[in-house]
Amino acid sequence: xxxxxxxxxxxxxxxxxxxxxxxxxxxxxxxxxxxxxxxxxxxxxxxxxxxxxxxxxxxxxxxxxxxxxxxxxxxxxxxxxxxxxxxxxxxxxxxxxxxxxxxxxxxxxxxxxxxxxxxxxxxxxxxxxxxxxxxxxxxxxxxxxxxxxxxxxxxxxxxxxxxxxxxxxxxxxxxxxxxxxxxxxxxxxxxxxxxxxxxxxxxxxxxxxxxxxxxxxxxxxxxxxxxxxxxxxxxxxxxxxxxxxxxxxxxxxxxxxxxxxxxxxxxxxxxxxxxxxxxxxxxxxxxxxxxxxxxxxxxxxxxxxxxxxxxxxxxxxxxxxxxxxxxxxxxxxxxxxxxxxxxxxxxxxxxxxxxxxxxxxxxxxxxxxxxxxxxxxxxxxxxxxxxxxxxxxxxxxxxxxxxxxxxxxxxxxxxxxxxxxxxxxxxxxxxxxxxxxxxxxxxxxxxxxxxxxxxxxxxxxxxxxxxxxxxxxxxxxxxxxxxxxxxxxxxxxxxxxxxxxxxxxxxxxxxxxxxx
Numbered sequence: 001x002x003x004x005x006x007x008x009x010x011x012x013x014x015x016x017x018x019x020x021x022x023x024x025x026x027x028x029x030x031x032x033x034x035x036x037x038x039x040x041x042x043x044x045x046x047x048x049x050x051x052x053x054x055x056x057x058x059x060x061x062x063x064x065x066x067x068x069x070x071x072x073x074x075x076x077x078x079x080x081x082x083x084x085x086x087x088x089x090x091x092x093x094x095x096x097x098x099x100x101x102x103x104x105x106x107x108x109x110x111x112x113x114x115x116x117x118x119x120x121x122x123x124x125x126x127x128x129x130x131x132x133x134x135x136x137x138x139x140x141x142x143x144x145x146x147x148x149x150x151x152x153x154x155x156x157x158x159x160x161x162x163x164x165x166x167x168x169x170x171x172x173x174x175x176x177x178x179x180x181x182x183x184x185x186x187x188x189x190x191x192x193x194x195x196x197x198x199x200x201x202x203x204x205x206x207x208x209x210x211x212x213x214x215x216x217x218x219x220x221x222x223x224x225x226x227x228x229x230x231x232x233x234x235x236x237x238x239x240x241x242x243x244x245x246x247x248x249x250x251x252x253x254x255x256x257x258x259x260x261x262x263x264x265x266x267x268x269x270x271x272x273x274x275x276x277x278x279x280x281x282x283x284x285x286x287x288x289x290x291x292x293x294x295x296x297x298x299x300x301x302x303x304x305x306x307x308x309x310x311x312x313x314x315x316x317x318x319x320x321x322x323x324x325x326x327x328x329x330x331x332x333x334x335x336x337x338x339x340x341x342x343x344x345x346x347x348x349x350x351x352x353x354x355x356x357x358x359x360x361x362x363x364x365x366x367x368x369x370x371x372x373x374x375x376x377x378x379x380x381x382x383x384x385x386x387x388x389x390x391x392x393x394x395x396x397x398x399x400x401x402x403x404x405x406x407x408x409x410x411x412x413x414x415x416x417x418x419x420x421x422x423x424x425x426x427x428x429x430x431x432x433x434x435x436x437x438x439x440x441x442x443x444x445x446x447x448x449x450x451x452x453x454x455x456x457x458x459x460x461x462x463x464x465x466x467x468x469x470x471x472x473x474x475x476x477x478x479x480x481x482x483x484x485x486x487x488x489x490x491x492x493x494x495x496x497x498x499x500x501x502x503x504x505x506x507x508x509x510x511x512x513x514x515x516x
Contacts (some may be wrong), residue, residue, distance in 0.1 A: 002219055003141035003180040006134045006173070015216060038375035048190050067180040068142045077145060078152050085134035086160050133173035149177075150187055155194050162200055168209040175204060175215035182222035192228040198235045205244050210254040215262035224274050231278040233268075242282055262316050269323050270394045279329065288333050292340045299343050320364040325369035334366075335374030345381065348390040357397045361404035364394065368407035371414055375430060382418035385430055391415075392438040395445045403448075406464045412465040416474035430503065432482045435475055439507050478509040 080183060118403065136154070139145040158174040162478045163169060178201070181187055204216040236242065250260045265287075268278050298314040316348060321340075324330040334340055347363045350356050381387055397405035419431055435442075457465065483504050512513060 004136045004176055004215070006135075006176060009472050017035070022342055049188055049236035072139065074148055076147055077136070077139060080132040080136050081149065081152055081154050081157055084136070084157050086157075087375045105375060130169060130173065133170070133177065137176045137180060137237065140177050141183070143184050143186075146181050146184050146187060150181065150190060153195065154181075155191060158198055159194065159200060162204070168207070168212055171204065171207065172211045172215055173203060175201075175212060175219055179215055179219040179222060182226070184217055185226055188223055188226040188228045190221070192354055194259070198232055200242060202235050205241060205248070205407055210252065210257045213248060213252075214254070214257045214260045217264040217398060219263055221260070221264045224264070224267045224271055228255060229271055230273050231279070233274045236278060237281060239281070242278070243285045244422055244475060246282070246286060250294055251288045259316060261319050266323055269327065278367075279327070283329065283333065288324065288330060288337070290332070291317070291324060292337055294344070295321060296339055296343050299346055315358055315362075318359055318366075322362045322365050322369075325366045331370045332373045334342065335377065337368040340370075341374075341381070345387050348394070349386050350390075353390075353393050353397045360394045361398055361401050364391070364398065364404050364407045364411060368410045378414055379418060382415040383427070385434060388415065389434055389438070390442055392434070395438075395441045397444060399448065402460075405445075406467070407461065409467040409471060413474075416471050419474055420477045428478065428482055428485075431478050435478065435507060436500070436503055439503070439510075468514075470516055476508060476511045477510070481502055483508065 013112075064377070096120075096248065130434055136149065140149060154500070160179055161170055161174050176298050178191070182191060193217065201219060203218065204212060206422055207213060220232065220236075225230060236245075249258070249265065252258050262480070265282075294317050295314075321334075325334055344363050344367055347356065348389055354362055391408060394408060396407075483501065486501055486504075
């Protein structure tokens with residue numbers, strides 16, 4: 001889990017979103033502005049000024065933090081934590097005791113503001129709490145700084161703020177700092193042991209602010225990837241909490257919140273310990289139905305030109321459903337959903353395959369995962385010619401994606417086997433027309449992925465080869481029957497040209513000789 005920055009907290013339009021972007025920390029702006037006001041200073045005098053500490057704070061990091069943020073003066077970090085102390089709280093007294101101890105150990109206390117300095121500090125319009133919080137948000141991405149912060153009661157200070165404040169911005173900053181702290185594996189255990197912290201974080205899921213919810217999901221994703229994941233997963237178990245998570249995912253219009261919430265659900269799937277605790281309860285409260293409904297909604301928006309481009313959202317949702325379909329307990333449920341099959345068919349039938357290449361790759365993998373459990377699906381879609389045409393059109397799109405290409409040939413093998421029992425002449429003609437029209441695509445794909453020696457095949461390649469062989473045998477069966485019928489009619493069939501019949505024979509020979 002990569003550390004976040006205050007930029008991650010920028011608001012976007014949509015579900016419970018704020019209208020303005022979150023201010024970014026700029027710890028040296030005051031110094032620069034003060035220098036600009038002093039028109040009479042010489043350049044050397046200005047340099048001397050830059051070397052002194054600002055009058056309102058100890059030495060600060062630059063607005064672009066150096067690569068080695070351990071060079072930040074510890075007293076500066078401690079002063080920032082002090083700025084976040086809720087006035088009159090129990091943690092304020094405890095913090096000052098820790099600070100006194102730090103001073104005795106050689107860490108200087110922050111300087112007081114220079115009351116004799118007449119220079120303008122330009123802080124009138126800024127909230128010192130927010131400015132300090134944003135800088136700490138950045139600093140927490142550095143492990144040494146994060147450890148220093150933890151040793152100076154930053155968790156207690158942040159927790160106290162979450163418990164007393166009504167400000168969404170304050171909550172967002174506290175959660176953002178904690179999210180960065182949680183990215184350091186060595187600190188997660190200490191965070192998990194902090195009294196009432198887990199319950200307080202889980203409670204933030206019931207906020208109505210999209211930025212706060214985004215940071216909450218980012219924090220939860222980080223801790224669920226750690227070795228301390230179990231107590232956090234257990235805290236999420238109640239149905240009302242899991243239902244709230246799914247409600248947020250299904251109803252947010254904020255792209256950042258959608259991304260963070262789906263990342264959280266993906267983390268649940270990726271960590272075996274967490275999966276064992278949370279997957280079945282999530283399925284019970286409607287995880288799969290929610291995911292399918294989201295996908296259906298995004299496809300409707302994709303076909304409506306009046307809607308904003310939601311391609312990134314569709315990618316997120318499809319990738320998540322692809323992850324779900326790889327789990328046996330989920331693929332079995334998904335295979336019974338007519339809505340999911342209809343949505344996947346509609347994506348396959350989209351005309352310009354290269355514009356939706358990433359969608360097509362996910363769709364064929366999802367289909368390949370659920371078809372073994374959904375045997376009732378195969379007869380239904382095997383005679384859908386536009387769908388089969390769309391599948392063959394995807395061959396060049398997934399040519400360089402081994403997983404998607406393997407999945408595609410696996411699907412074709414299951415569907416084309418059904419064509420061997422065709423009884424209606426009109427259907428036979430349609431399938432022949434389909435195969436002849438896509439022969440170039442089939443040949444190009446197979447010729448570019450030839451495997452020379454059978455003994456060199458991996459298990460995956462052997463499985464793919466069986467899928468290709470099954471598909472080609474099905475095509476041979478259709479073509480042999482068609483050629484025999486047309487040859488028997490001879491000149492009586494005025495609708496058939498010699499070139500068409502020869503193309504059919506060429507396709508048949510290719511399929512018969514492939515792999516020899």
